[in-house]
Amino acid sequence: MTQWIASSGLFLAQWNRDGGSMMLPPQNSTIAPSIDWVFNFIFWICIVFFAIIVGAMVMFIVAYRRTPQRMKATSDVTHNTPLELGWSVLPGMLLVPIFWWGYDAFMDLRQVPADAYQVKVWAQQWAWSFEYPNGHQDSNLHVPAGRPVLLTMNSSDVLHSLYIPDFRVKQDVVPGRFTKLWFQADKPGEHNLHCTEYCGKDHSNMNAQVIVHSTEDFPTWLANADPLSKLTEEQVKEWLADPDAFIKAHPEFEGLEPPVVVGKKLHKKKGCVSCHSLDGAANTGPTWKGLWGKKAHVVLEGGAEKQVEVDENYVRTSILYPANQISKGYQNAMTAYQGRIKDREIMAIVEYMKTLTEK
């Protein structure tokens, strides 16, 4: 019997990797163990009290079941003040440490270490964008292990919430204000990041990966994360004009890809994917299939309508200032990407769009 308990306890404890259990995911931040400790403490309190309640219930049902011999209750007590005070106050005392530990760990979550590495977070329907000190923006969150990371977050539309289960951290992202969240990942690895504040149609697809690099690898990753940003204006022109030749000639831009490929990736990375389909399907915004070169029917600010050809200029304006000219039949629902996208990235998107129109 005891052996069975011990082995099943072991089973529960090793349910998952990294200190996870049947109830909890792996622990991969410095704060996770102290939160899990409170969780488990409450868990066992619940088990004990539940056993008492249900145990007493079942015992009484069995012992005091109504039978022809037992038509009447065998006790007349109507109250017992000391007993009632006792069972109010004693379990109440158990609550004090629970509250305190919860508060203590919560304050740790709120107090940001001074040397934290800072990442800006932009949330929008339905994508995350993480901006690093060097200006690089990524759709996944890359962080160094063993160093506190501070996220300063803002939303460009509705409420969102950033949640990393393996780190036990969560914070709402509120339009019109900056909220903060910090954590320290314990070791290299990959973790899920979810949006947990309901934000509309694709709320459940507003996910990202947290990629924890070792302290040594992180700077290398960051330096090479965006080869495109290292090009001079002149080089960008060469790259657009003849991608293959340019890439071959410049092995120093490791990982640089042709504009069409970059554009395709940006469609996903910058969150265009959640509103613009590539296959003609209807969505929040017009599909990109066949968009390039066609005559767009737009409504200008003020209500006037006109036909415009979809060219580079039109696409650029649509991305940076979508409210200026709204495609007829659509709502003004697109996020203004001004300041959030580089001109060379727009060029890449344009190159990609061109491939979506059959010639």
Place this chain on the structure above:
Amino acid sequence: MSAISPSMAPPMYDREVDPKNYLKAGYGLSSWLLTLDHKRISLLYLYGVGFMFLLGGLFALLVRTTLLTAGNAEAFAANKIWVSPDNYNRFFTLHGAIMVFIVIIPGIPAALGNFVLPIMLGAKDVAFPRINLLSWYMWLIGTLMILSSLMYGAVDTGWTFYTPYSTTAGKAFAGMIPTVAGAFVLGFSSIFTGLNFIVTIHKLRRPGQTWFRLPLFLWSLYATGLVQVLATPVLGITLVLLLVERTMGMGFFNPELGGDPVLFQHFFWFYSHPAVYIMILPAFGVMSELISVFSHKHIFGYRFIAFSSVAIALLGFLVWGHHMFTSGQSAVLSMIFSAITFTIAVPSAIKVFNWLATMYKGSISLQTPMLYALWFMWIFGIGGLTGLFLGTLAVDIHLHDTYFVVAHFHYVMAGTIFVLFGGIHYWWPKMYGRMYSEAPAAWASFLLFLGFNLTFFPQFIMGSQGMPRRYYNYADQYQIYHQVSSAGSYVMAAGMLLMMYNLAASLRSGRKAPDNPWGSNSLEWHTSSPPPLENFNGDAFPGDPYDYHNLEWDEKIEGFRAKEPLIRPARVAAAH
């Protein structure tokens, strides 16, 4: 048991007006739709709420069926499932809005409370019978308004209507305006009921019906009434601000217009947390009746239970911020809200211990209403205890907006449905004068209990593992939990069907109910089943509702008989 009981013969309601039976006090649709009789209004509520419960349940089944498989986004893109993300979002919104505003909030007070409150007091009706009927019509109008949103594409904001999503123009939910206006009207229905009950309890108690002789159900309805009257106006104002922002573009909550989205959450939960107690307090009240009657023993610690109802009602106003630990509200506020949340655990726990102590050395009968009460103890035990996780600051940060919360509030709020069903089975003989068959009723209750746990227990596990709520598309690792959960919901549906069939069958072929089938000393069981139009054929002389010495089992009527009748012919009363 008598071998052949004459009451087995199929009953026929004779169509003449019978002053001894409120059901025969008038016929035709208008005798129902224009009735001022609290008992008939109670039945109007019962069927209205019951119908909406089935509709809300249907949306829940749609949600659960959609979640049978992981990777819905890909499946939908490949035309393998027909529920789009937008439709899924509408389903869970309608499920939540219907169940909270239309079903559970009015459920026990307006359907069961309306029936028994005046009778328990020894009164002929509530203090304001016309307002009582008006409440029902407000309920109906509010309900129809919310349903009308279906025609405009239905709301997809979740029942919480969080801003700025709910007020941003250009999103596909034109149904927002009728829905919010409907919730506003429902709020008034709720305020009227609460007010009516408070005044009735103050003013219409029979002489001798002192505060401490009130059945505990009435204490809980009184406390509920206080919350309804004090908290609901805040919801009303909030919803009006929401409508004004939405229609006229005045900024209250939308930062683009200079508002603050978190302010909406404060307003919303200032009502909606107390609303949790509007839902649970009446259930506690019914529980105290059921446990005592079916243990045939005086309720243990009457005053503690009565006062804990009031304490819960008052403390319930001070904890709304525990829904907002991740919202960005200040750490000090969060700490205070967490601390007060823990103090409210105490009066809730008291009740459970008091119920157990009532069963101790009682004479426990496991008839259907008691089964429901026992299931509720199990369910509320889990629901209440898991609240400790969520009241604890750091732990809530991890669990907030995951399925853990979904499981927790279903164990608490949907748990009250078990008490509603227990109450329906308890008072059914009084309402219709018919007994239902015991075996199918017990089986149905067991199916519901089993299905409930299958549905919601796995949600605790996947929630604490990190599965966010309101997700249409989810990762493979959670699929097994979702599938068990969906299977459970089908079991519940089966239990529902069996329960409804059995109750309906009792109207046709049920044995005639004695006045006091279960053995309760509260007044409604001393008048006839069903009661006369004005509730008593004589004057009521209330005693201690939990004094079982006054009752004796009578084999011939298969019910209990009072040694000293509490209803005496009016002229005898005059002689006293």
